[in-house]
Amino acid sequence: MSSNTSLPMDRLDVALGERSYPIHIGAGLLSSPEHLVAHLAGRQVMIVTNDVVAPLYLPALKETLNARDFDVREVILPDGEPTKTLASVERIWDALLAAGFNRRCTLIALGGGVIGDMAGFAAASYQRGVAFVQVPTTLLAQVDSSVGGKTGVNHPRGKNMIGAFWQPKAVIVDTDTLATLPARELSAGLAEVIKYGLIRDAAFLDWLEANMTALRALDGGAIRHAILRSCEIKAEVVAEDETEQGVRATLNLGHTFGHAIEAHQGYGNWLHGEAVGAGTMMAVRLSADRGWLSEADVERVAGVLEAAALPTVAPANMSAADFLERMRLDKKNLDDRVRLILLESLGQACIRDDTPADQLDRLLRDFSRR
Amino acid sequence: MSSNTSLPMDRLDVALGERSYPIHIGAGLLSSPEHLVAHLAGRQVMIVTNDVVAPLYLPALKETLNARDFDVREVILPDGEPTKTLASVERIWDALLAAGFNRRCTLIALGGGVIGDMAGFAAASYQRGVAFVQVPTTLLAQVDSSVGGKTGVNHPRGKNMIGAFWQPKAVIVDTDTLATLPARELSAGLAEVIKYGLIRDAAFLDWLEANMTALRALDGGAIRHAILRSCEIKAEVVAEDETEQGVRATLNLGHTFGHAIEAHQGYGNWLHGEAVGAGTMMAVRLSADRGWLSEADVERVAGVLEAAALPTVAPANMSAADFLERMRLDKKNLDDRVRLILLESLGQACIRDDTPADQLDRLLRDFSRR
Incomplete structure (x- = not known):
C-alpha cells in the first residue's frame, strides 16, 4: 500500500x-x-x-x-x-x-x-x-x-x-x-454540530442552516468544514477548562434532558444524538421561557434540528416525574440544585442553577404532553 | 468531644x-x-x-x-x-x-x-x-x-x-x-521504612539500626521520627516524578521480587511488607553480586531486616521459574527487559535493566534453594 x-x-x-x-x-x-x-x-x-x-x-x-x-x-x-x-x-x-x-x-x-x-x-x-x-x-x-x-x-x-x-x-x-455510516447516525452527529453553533458561534449556526442539505449528502467540503469548526470550538473550550470546573459544562447543552431520555428509554433505543436533539429543544424552550430567546429563535432551532432529521420532542411515554428522577443524578448538579445549560442568545450559552421549580415543572409537563 | x-x-x-x-x-x-x-x-x-x-x-x-x-x-x-x-x-x-x-x-x-x-x-x-x-x-x-x-x-x-x-x-x-496494630503488620511497615534508608538516606539507615527496638516497642518519639522521615523522602521522590517515568521507580526496591512472592503465595498469605523484606534481601544480594555492595553491607541489611522481624529468604516452595513467570508482567518492565531497582551503595538506589540473565538466574536459584 x-x-x-x-x-x-x-x-x-x-x-x-x-x-x-x-x-x-x-x-x-x-x-x-x-x-x-x-x-x-x-x-x-x-x-x-x-x-x-x-x-x-x-x-x-x-x-x-x-x-x-x-x-x-x-x-x-x-x-x-x-x-x-x-x-x-x-x-x-x-x-x-x-x-x-x-x-x-x-x-x-x-x-x-x-x-x-x-x-x-x-x-x-x-x-x-x-x-x-x-x-x-x-x-x-x-x-x-x-x-x-x-x-x-x-x-x-x-x-x-x-x-x-x-x-x-x-x-x-x-x-x-x-x-x-447509517443516515440515522449521521443525524445524531449533526445534533452535536448544531450544539456548537448554539453555544458559541452564531455565524456557524447560520452556515449550518445554509448547508444542511450538503451535509446530509456527505458533500466533502461541507463535511470537512463542519468537523473542523466543531473540533476548533471543542478544543478551545477544553483548553480553557479541561476538567469541567466551569465553561466546559456548556458543551452539555441539551444533555441533562438528553441523558434522562436515553436512560429512561434504555441505552441504545434512542441514539445519544437523537436524545440531545430533543433535549436541546427543551433547553431552548426554557431559555425562551426565561425571556432570553424570542419565539423566532425557538423556531429557528426547531428548523435546523428538523432539517438534520432529528427529533424535537421528548418520547411519548416519558412523564415529568420520569425526567426529574433521572436528572437528579446528573454529574453537573451540585448540592441538590439542578444545573442546566441554557442560551442567553443564539451563539451564547450560560450555566444556571436558578431555574424556578415551577418553570422547570411546566416545561417537563409540556414536553411530556406532546 | x-x-x-x-x-x-x-x-x-x-x-x-x-x-x-x-x-x-x-x-x-x-x-x-x-x-x-x-x-x-x-x-x-x-x-x-x-x-x-x-x-x-x-x-x-x-x-x-x-x-x-x-x-x-x-x-x-x-x-x-x-x-x-x-x-x-x-x-x-x-x-x-x-x-x-x-x-x-x-x-x-x-x-x-x-x-x-x-x-x-x-x-x-x-x-x-x-x-x-x-x-x-x-x-x-x-x-x-x-x-x-x-x-x-x-x-x-x-x-x-x-x-x-x-x-x-x-x-x-x-x-x-x-x-x-498486630506486631506482624508493624514489621511489614518497617520493611518500607528500611527501604527509604537503603535507597536514599544512609544516615536514616544508621538511625534505624540504633532505634529498631524502640520502634517495635512503639516508642512515641521514635515512631514519629520514622514516619516523618519516611514521608519526607517519599514526598521528595513523588514531587520529582509523580507518574514514575524515572526516579520514583526506586521506591520499588525489593518490590519486583516481592510482588512475585505475594502473587505466588496468594495475596494475603505473605503480607506485602514481608514479601518486600525478602525481596529487598534479593535486590541487595544481586547488588553485591554486581560488585556494588560489600559482604558487610549485605550482612548489615540482613541484620536490620531481622531486627524488624522480617523474612530475609524467599518462600521454600518457590522455584526460579515461579519467580520469572511472575516477574515478566511487572509494570516497571519495558520492551521485554527486566528492570530492577538495585543499590549502588547503602543509601543510593539505581534503576537497571542490564542484569545479565545468568546472574539473575543464579540469584533466583540460590534464593529458591534456601
Missing part, C-alpha cells in the same frame, strides 16, 4: 500543556497511517473496535501496522450503547494482560463514541495509565466524543458515572468512514 | 503544583478532626473502611462528622489483600450512586494500604474523579501507600494492574492507631 501524504488535511491542536495533542482531519487518513503511527508509544498496539466497524476497517489497519513491525492485537466488542459497561472494559484489560502488554503499549479506539469512551477508560486505568489514540468512525465521535479526554462507562444508575479524564495522544479523523 | 489543636503534630507537604497536599502526623489526630474536616470538598462524605478497623475507629469518626452536619455514609469491606479487587471498588461506586452523591463528595480511606488503594481508585473514577482523604491506620500505609497517589486493585494476572494516579487532598496520620 503506498502512502499518500499529499492528501488534503486539516490539523488543529488541543492546547493542554504537556498533554497537548493534534487532531488530523482528512479523507483517506486510515489508508495513509503516518499520522497514526507517529503517536504509537512502543511496539505493542491493542485495537479496540466493534463488530460493525471491524469488518470495514480492521483488516487493512492491522495489515498496515503489522507491516511496520508492531505487535498488534484486537478486542472486538458488540456494537452499541448497551455495551458501554465496566464488563466491556474488563474484557479490554484482560486482553492487555493476556498479551503481556506493558506500560508502553498504545490502545487505538477504532469506532464511535462508545468505543472511544471505553478504550479511553481502559487506557486510563491499565497499569495506572497508558497511551491511546482516537480513530473515530462516526460523525458524533469525530466532532465531539473523541476530543477532550472524557472517558468512561455507564452504570445502571446513570450515564458515564464511572470514568476518567484521560487525553488521547492524537485524534485521527478519516472523513471517508462516514460513507458507511 | 473537645478538640485539641495543641497536640504535637508534624506537617509536611507533597509539592505537586495545584495537586499539592499536606501530610499531618501526630498522636490523637482522629479525635481532633480539624485537619480532616478542612479537606472535605462538600457535605457528602463516604467513609471506606474494613471490618477490622471499623469497630475501632468508625463510630467516633462518624459521630464527629455527623455533629458537624456532614452527610456521612460508609462502606465496610472485608479486611485483607484478597479484597483488593475490582468487585470491591464496584461496591464503593454502587454505594456512592445509591446515596446520590455528586462530584463534590469526598471519600475518606480509613484503614491500611488495601483500603487506601481501593478508595483512591474509586474516587479517581467516580464521575471522572472526586476528592479523597487518606486516614491510614497501619504503619505501612502511614509511611508509604497513603502518600503519592498510586491507587488501584489487583488482577488475577498481577498486582496493582488496574488503577490510576490520583492524589489525595490530605493524608492524616494518627500514630495512636498503631497501638491496635
